Amino acid sequence: MHFPFTPNHVQLIAACYPPNANLLTSGPDYRPNSQELSRLTYYASNRPGKINKLTSELERRVRVDCKKAQAGNLRARATLLITLAILKALATECRRDISLLSSSLLGSISVTLSSLTEDLEVVARAASVFSAWTTYTDGHLIGADRYVTEEHSSCLQVFSRMGRIDGSSIDHEVRNRTRLLGLSAVLGVVASDVLYYSSTQFLPQITTLIPALIIPLLNVDISTLEHEFSGVKDQPTSPYLSGFRDRPAVERRAASIHLHVDGDKGPSSGDVANTALRALSLLLEHSNANQAGIIIRAVFDCLDDIGGWQKTEHCQWLAVKIADWTQYQYRYAIPSRLVEALVEGQDAPQCSPRHVALAAMIKTVFTSPTPLVNLSTSDIISSLITLTLRRILIDTEDPLLPTLVECISSLGTHVYYADQIQDLAGELVSRLSLIETSGLGNGKTPSDNARAQAVRCLLAALQGLIHAADIHEPIREDNVEETRLRKTATVVSAPTAPSDHHAKPSRRTKVPPEVWHETLTLLCDAQYGVRVDYAAALVSYIKNEIPTFGEYVDVDGVRRTRPLAEGPTRQASTMTGILYGDSTTRLLNALHADIYLLATSSVLGINANPPCSGSSSVPETNGHTPTDPAEGSAQTADDSVNLDSPPASRDNSRRSTAVPPRTRKTSVMLRLMQNAPRRLSASANASASLSDYGNILAILTAVHENLPVRAILTGVPMLLALDGACQPDAATDPIVVQRIRVLKELLARVWLVVGRVWSCPEVTDAAEKALSSQRSTTNLPELPERQPGVLSDPAEPVPFDNGLGADVQMPTWDSEALLMAIVSNSNVQNATGLDRQVLLRRLAAQWTPESAYKESLEIQTSYDGFNDSISPLRKVAPALMHIDNVSLQSLARSSRGVGVTDLREALEGRRSMSNPNLSNRAPSLSTLEHTSILAHGDSPQHHPHPLKPVRSRPQSRNKLGNPNDVRDVLNKLGIGKQNGASMLKSSFPILQKSEQKYANL
Template identity: 55%
Template sequence: MHILTPNHVQLISACYPPSSALLTAGPDYSPNSQELSRLTYYAANRPGKISKLGNELERRAKTDSRKAAAGNTRARASLLITLAIFKAIAAECRRDLALLSPSLLSSVNTTLSALPTDLEIAARAATVFTAWTTYTDGLIIGGDQRVTEDYMSCLKHFARLCDVDLTDHETRNRTRLVGLAAFIGTVSSEALYHSQTYFQTQVQILMRAILPLLFQVDVVVLEQQLADIKEQPNSPILDEFRSRPMLERRAASIHVHIDGDQGPTSSDVANTALRATSTLLGHTNGIQASAVVKAALDTLDEKRRWDQVDHCRWLAEKWAEWTQYQYRYGIPTRLVECLAEGQDTPQPSAKHSTLAAMITTVFTSPTPLVNLSTSDIIASLISITLRRITLSPEDALLPALVECISSLGTHVYYADQIQDLAGELISRLVIVEANGLPGAVKANLEQARTQAVRCLLAGLLGLIHAADLHDAGIDPEDEKKAVGTAAALPAVAEPSRTSQEGHIRPSRRTKVTPETWQDTLSLLCDRDYAVRADYAKALVEYVETEIPKLGDKTDSDGVRRPRPVVEGPVRQASTINALLYGDSTTRFLNALHAYVYALATVAKLGLLSSSSSPERTTPAPTADGEEQAMSNGAKRGAPAMDRPSISFPPRSRRTSLVSRLLREAPAKLSVSAHVAAEFSDFGNILAVLTAVHEHLPVRSLLIGVPMLVALERATRVGNEEALDASTAPVLRSIKELVAKTWLVIGRVWSCSAVTGLAEKALSALPSAAPLPSLPDWQFGTLQPPQQPIPFPVDLEIRESLPDIDTDALVSAIAGSDYVQEATGLGLSDLLRRLDSAEWSADGAFRESMETKRRFDSFSGDNLSPLVKVAPTLMHAENLSMQSLARSGRAVGVTDLREALEGRSSMSNPNLVAGRVPSISTLDHTSSVFPEGFGKLTPTRSRPQQRVKPRPGEVKDVLNKLGIGKQNAGKANGGTVLKSSFQAIQKTQSRTNRTPPAFPPYTT
């Protein structure tokens, strides 16, 4: 009985040459072209037959694969033709490719499994696989379990080809290129990106195969191949992928060898691997890019490539560059997360140091990283740093972490970014300074605290410096190379913002405000010298480059000279008021000089004395009652550091501790006084005061001279007693400090009289070694801890030291025309202000904490008059002040109508007499008690009723409108409204002076 052969089988069989001609079909091993056209036409016009065609071809592929693996050459030739037929049908039936996908992927998987070492078979299978990835929509991945398994198995086979290691370099490179060609088709296909469930699995397979190939060549070769890719972005394999609609794409053919071609090199393999990686990251979104980085980091773990730091840094930078603009933030975020995962490792490994280097490289690269949460990044880096210090204060990873924190300043995307990051660092710095580092080993508590403060301080200074380089358009790597030459350049008053093109660029960020930095000033009196030395350098840098300089301008040589009139008298009066009656910089300088005086005179430094210190004494009672709690802890034998008071907020407690430290500063040193400061501390103080007077000359003169006078008077010892051997060098150092500071003041104000008196005072002192200078500093790095320089031991002084004539110095500087014109004060006022006998460190600190009554400028400050009465209404720290400050609405007829109707309390609570608006504590967690303890329960409020007007309310509104009795007598052109602002009163000493031809210097 004759059985008819199905039509689709006949069409497929006709595509093969006769059995006897199979061996001579090479080297192309292609099907009969005419019969193949009939077959593809049949499949395209009858989609229902595609599954049958696929099943028949799959059966032939499996049979031929099994025979070819056994050595049958005819079966091998037939298999090559079958794979070619698969590709032709996939190209013609791209609309219905899902019907052919199960058979196609199964055939490719079977072929690669049976013949893993046959390069020609692998190339033909990769061509079929690439055709499928070109035309598929990816919906079948994850939807059909069998197809998904075959697809994943094919990826693993191609990954094995990429990882092959043969002695024949040409064959090895060709084999790797075949696997990479299939992967290029994968990274450009919807099959990779459609299913989020299988994306991570696919990426892990790809990274394990591609990433090691990039580590087998030098970074220089990678740079050359990347430049070649940029010059020729259209690859013959990639140009038809994803750039066109699916129906218009053309699948690339993958060949093994053409006669006359030279064998591929390792550079060609690296070029293809770079194209695959850049294409992959160029098509991913934020989550997918993070998954790619995670797979790459896992591969580095498996292959143990962390010791190749240069390759890792280069790849990290290129990952961010290749990722789409809006998703680049995922690269450094994932790197920081990976670093945080290993923060508890007892000993840092090559992985940790390399990750930190990769993070720094990404942040310092010119590639923009929009949408990057810098606050979260810096919080994570700070936590990692502190955790490493708790494990070991000498952890080898700390310098790299400091560089990571500093590098964040390279990318500035909004004006207050550096201000916010600096505030985060300073808040952690203040906590560590006062409370130490919880979790550290008890034996290393003090060392851990010191190292934590130094790391945070170095990161803070590096952050600001990196932001300055960013504004100036300077490459951080070039700046590091120029560190040696920069030291030889003359200092200037303020860093210029000159880009590499030579033009001036305005700064795109706000400066770190003195209010934010002021919390760190107590580090100047830290009990550890390494902290004091580091902070002195940081403070000098802040004063020179960061602090606002309202009305304080000097020339490049440090001399303050008059300038032509550029602003009117209104601005001049406003500037004078800010200088005389205080602003944030003035309060900062008050606190600074208080700490300087304390550092030079107190016998014990630090906010809290260490429990192991032999000089520990019972601290003086404090005004807030904290002393009782601390003394009770001391009686029980507990360290003061471990028993902070829980009855007071942290800021109030810290303020109390600072006040106690400053109250211990003596007004006069005795002949046997003990000072905790080292000889090098006085050199650091001189550097700080020099920077202050050079860059803030006006306010430093008004605030700093009284401190210098008090400091010099503290060293005046009578002749009735001989000086102690340990006290004499201290007193001489203080006098040298005061004289050299006066020398700076005379030079800044171009006052020869002051300079002559200061030089005379210096020459009268006994000869000794000069005060040490500040050590060199490299920004963004953690320097070794500085060691203190002791006082010279060869100084033998048994009689009192000559006093400095501060009265003559004050008179000379007060008589300077420059000083009088800049300050707006006359001679008598300047003498009274500069030679104040009431100056004390504790008083100056209170001036820095209390907001003084200030005069308003003529132009107005757009603040409500209620702000002026707020201090009389509230004597305690209360958030209700904010509501008064925000109330800028004027009082009008509507307020009068509401007061008459009794609605004033509802519409404008600021008008109600005797009432102060406050913020409700309902549903707010207490800062003292733990969550859930004593929490208020929300209750439904009662309906508000119309309240009858009270006479006081109506009268108050009438007074605010200026209709009160105070205006009854003003009928002859008098003003209707009484001004609530105080007028600026000139001093009598300036009434007979001619107004200056130029105003004080303003910004």
């Protein structure tokens, strides 16, 4: 019944309700009269100014009915359901003017949710209205309108709380229904502009939403998650939800949320997890890098609140899916935030489940097949290394260390530019060198165990990093050498890599010997655990990583020449690099010097105090030698190593750290090698254990098998020198005799490898005869296998058996005969390109560890033809161009100023001589006053090809220079007559003008 003076909008609303007698029987749909509802929506859509009155009246009815329904009034409940249906119809039909409905609509939903939270049917109707609003709004009122923002936040909190509801008192079916209702409303927000429009309101909304999306995923097992994820992947979200933000409001369709029908099989936990996965994937697909960082931070806060870090497997699975769902160009934000969160707790006294889970998540994300472009690997590896060192300072047996090593190693699976692995390896090597020379202490007393553990962790990470980058390299069956090396490299697969690896090969550059060269001194470390780990890493590097230009062996392990593959030009180029000292040759020179030091020296370690010549000391057999207190207490001022050093200790170590670590290391190693004994005796016994000699055998075997040409030229002189040090005398005690016997057996086994590689039966027969002549051979311990990227327990050395007497039989052979067999071997001569006499002079030259170490240092020679600082065009131009060429002179232009030296050279006639590019005739290169590039020592044996000084032109100091050259230099200095057309100006133009001014006065 219509009362007079009733407003029209009120009459239109009242006509939509059934009669009071039919309210209770209008269920279960509880829908308004369709004809009257169409009239109401037509009125509202054509008169936007009346929308505010209509929604205000509907909100008033909702508030009244909520109070009555909360008290148990069924008629009020039915009226409330119909009113909510009218609000949804208005929001759908008046979508262009949705901002006019937002205030009253959100107020009505908020009141309904706060009053009748337990009534799922009413909540489902309210969620459907809320979903319609989120579909059509553009979100510009969020943050701008305070009331709308507060009401939206209130509704979002209720739906989020419903999505994660939990409790043993609630029926399982009712709980899953409640979760589905809440997640359905949350899904509408995730797919709406209301979440992304305001950057300031994104964080509070995400903080509210994330628990509803994470908790349902943690309540099911991994197998259920994988099953539901496959469903989400195969059947993505409705196109109206996934892409409606790109559609105009007229073409959008709001999802209808219904309550589960009673009597049917209730929703399972998998259905709830499916909805949460769809919402989370949609959220990340629409987020940028900053928003993805906020989301991952909200996930961390949620896991902190609910104690979800205990479920490490769920966290790992979740981290991989979050990275996979994030947009391709923004995925780098996920591992970056994971590393930041892990670094935040680096100073915690104990390792917590949060640390373990975060480290496992980082490792899983890096080893997953998801590409992570724009990832700052250098920053991440620096943070992980610093974190590793801090955890070692807190506890050397921290359970987080193995996972951190795996995290650093897993960075090798993401190679996005050619030199990336080389740069990362360089970062690790620089930290290794710094820790080796300066130690790792807490500012008071340096800890040898902490230093050794730090070195072992970084070594394992370095080996794992290189190995991870080669897991997916293709195998070329046509290359025998590459196939053989690949087989040896993949014997031990990465234990941390999942089954679905990257399918794309890395195509990276190898780690150069210059980078690895800095780590060779670890072979002579004072701690055996460091020595054995480094030996394993070194063997792996030699077999799989080191450049092998011109080095190869056949399938049977024999080094033969390949006339078609290796022509004279290539062989000459290879031998030039080997003879003149390329990076690989320098590495082998230093390696053989370190091996000799390890096998014979009684003092090991960079911080050790080498004894003076002639002093006697009894070393320990396990390699742990006392260190110099003055040098052992030196701490670095770098925060990356000495992390907690107080100012007092840093001031005390300032004198030690004033010397660069590389210079200090070189000085110490030279001093150790100068004091290395030339013959083992009771007063100069070695400190290496039996295991060290087994490690040396493994290293030398890998060198001769993989680098045969360089190994024969750099290694044979060392073998002869080591054989000379193993000559016992009558007064030698049994311990030294046993050590000499082990060394002789080691040399025999190495000679056996050399003979087999070069197919030299004389050497092989002599070595086998020497080994078979012994009554019992020593079982040298094999080098323990180290899985790349895995931090294993420190190994213990096998000591010598002191029960043997002095009458131990020694394996003997004729060293001179072995040398003559090597230099006479046709394979050796063909591979090196040297004849028998030249080979004999080179291999029979006197070898000392300090001379080999000096040859390993990269020294710039004064010979212009081999000076890398000069451009290649400048090197070849004088020899190729025999005519006057003005353009050639442009190659010699320099930015330096003209000085007295130029004037002196012009007066002495050496102006053209000093720069051959400026001469008018073809210059000739002379070796006069140039150091030979083969001069590596002071003895004549180091010069197998001495270069005789040849005077290419007369050197007369008294001959005056060309007047034109002198005049040109004077003009450039501003002393002579100035040429206005000259492009060169005076060095002192201001002073010259002043002098001219005073002269005119």
